[in-house]
Amino acid sequence: MADDADSRRPIIEMRGVDKAFGPNVIFKGMDLTVYEGETLSILGESGSGKSICLKMMLALASPDRGSIKAYGREVGELDDAALLQLRRDVAYVFQDDALFDSMDVLHNVGYALYEHTTMSDDEIRERVIQCLLSVNLPERVVDQFPADLSGGMRKRVGLARAIALQPKVILFDDPTRGLDPQSITIIGRMLKRLHHELKTTSVLATHDLRTALHVSDRLAILDDNRFPYVGTIDELRALKDPEIEGFLYDPEEELWGNVMED
Numbered sequence: 001m002a003d004d005a006d007s008r009r010p011i012i013e014m015r016g017v018d019k020a021f022g023p024n025v026i027f028k029g030m031d032l033t034v035y036e037g038e039t040l041s042i043l044g045e046s047g048s049g050k051s052i053c054l055k056m057m058l059a060l061a062s063p064d065r066g067s068i069k070a071y072g073r074e075v076g077e078l079d080d081a082a083l084l085q086l087r088r089d090v091a092y093v094f095q096d097d098a099l100f101d102s103m104d105v106l107h108n109v110g111y112a113l114y115e116h117t118t119m120s121d122d123e124i125r126e127r128v129i130q131c132l133l134s135v136n137l138p139e140r141v142v143d144q145f146p147a148d149l150s151g152g153m154r155k156r157v158g159l160a161r162a163i164a165l166q167p168k169v170i171l172f173d174d175p176t177r178g179l180d181p182q183s184i185t186i187i188g189r190m191l192k193r194l195h196h197e198l199k200t201t202s203v204l205a206t207h208d209l210r211t212a213l214h215v216s217d218r219l220a221i222l223d224d225n226r227f228p229y230v231g232t233i234d235e236l237r238a239l240k241d242p243e244i245e246g247f248l249y250d251p252e253e254e255l256w257g258n259v260m261e262d
């Protein structure tokens with residue numbers, strides 16, 4: 001499917017990307033484009049390269065071959081200042097919440113605000129509380145420590161941290177991994193609402209089909225070291241390809257066209 005037949009502005013463009021760890025080939029001739037304003041889900045099995053794909057977008061991992069551009073510039077050629085700016089514009093939400101255990105939620109979420117802005121302590125506290133509320137966490141969480149919180153709450157603190165600097169793009173790495181069904185539903189709804197409120201471009205790496213179908217404008221299926229199928233849910237369904245059906249149709253849940261209620 002012609003993923004580049006789209007007229008929207010490309011934000012991230014990956015072309016002809018190869019990546020291997022020794023004999024372990026992760027990508028071979030991989031192409032992927034992320035367009036402004038969309039929510040794109042990268043769907044793939046565990047260990048297929050979803051996290052590496054997101055990391056390469058921010059030069060947190062480098063390709064062996066190929067081109068990776070963000071906002072039209074090769075990410076591997078950015079100087080330190082430009083890279084810092086890129087990582088402010090494009091937030092990465094780690095798959096494991098990656099919170100600092102020794103810091104309370106205020107300092108975890110406000111970390112970049114303390115480091116990179118001239119905001120006062122009161123202003124930071126206020127912004128942090130706003131971010132917590134927008135990921136459905138109660139205000140009191142601000143003074144708690146990660147160890148006091150459930151897995152689902154820690155995930156949401158990680159999301160709050162990502163939105164604190166008001167990024168243009170958010171890369172969500174497996175946001176529902178390891179969560180119970182109820183937390184998965186909460187995260188799915190929240191991703192959708194955040195997208196509407198903040199008007200960010202979002203990329204989700206996940207093996208959670210239910211959440212992907214719920215939140216995405218387009219899906220990119222990672223298979224055979226590249227993305228052979230990229231498109232809207234309707235476009236992918238129209239292909240009537242047994243392989244895609246295998247990926248996207250879950251007979252137990254009858255997921256085709258039966259997406260979570262908002």
Ligand SMILES: Nc1ncnc2c1ncn2[C@@H]1O[C@H](COP(=O)(O)OP(=O)(O)O)[C@@H](O)[C@H]1O
Nearest residue numbers: 021024026044045046047048049050051052053
């Ligand atoms: N730093 C690394 N060194 C060696 N192998 C790695 C490294 N990072 C990831 N891998 C391997 O690359 C593959 C893809 O990893 P990853 O992107 O984390 O998969 P996913 O996120 O889809 O579960 C896995 O086989 C993993 O073991």
Ligand SMILES: [Mg+2]
Nearest residue numbers: 050051095174
């Ligand atoms: Mg991963």
